[in-house]
Amino acid sequence: MWLDGLDRRLRPLLPDPLAAHARLANFENGRLVFLVDAPVWRAKLRLATPELLGAARSLGLAATEVVIKTAPPMPRPMQATAPAIPLSAAAQLAFKTALAPSETSDPSDSGDAA
Secondary structure, rough: HHHHHHHHHHHHOOOOOOOOOOEEEEEEEEEEEEEEEOOHHHHHHHHHHHHHHHHHHHHHOOOOEEEEOOOOOOOOOOOOOOOOOOOHHHHHHHHHHOOOOOOOOOOOOOOOOO
């Protein structure tokens, strides 16, 4: 919970597009470890490192280094889907007709009496 709180305090200090793609993963031994979801965001976060270290120090952390790792984004919880709309009577009849076996004559019956 402490780490989540720290992430919520540091993330707003990042530029807007970067903040949506970076998250604080750990803080230990003076190292802030951030995860980003693509190499381009890693490069952008690397450029923001001096400001990030200054902000962390202003929060009372003895931060001396920023480590940035690239990892795939965390999966989002599945959204509830809308309930299926029931088929109309005409649509149900059309499906029954389409799926009903067709009445064809037996291919072995040539229809000729010999």
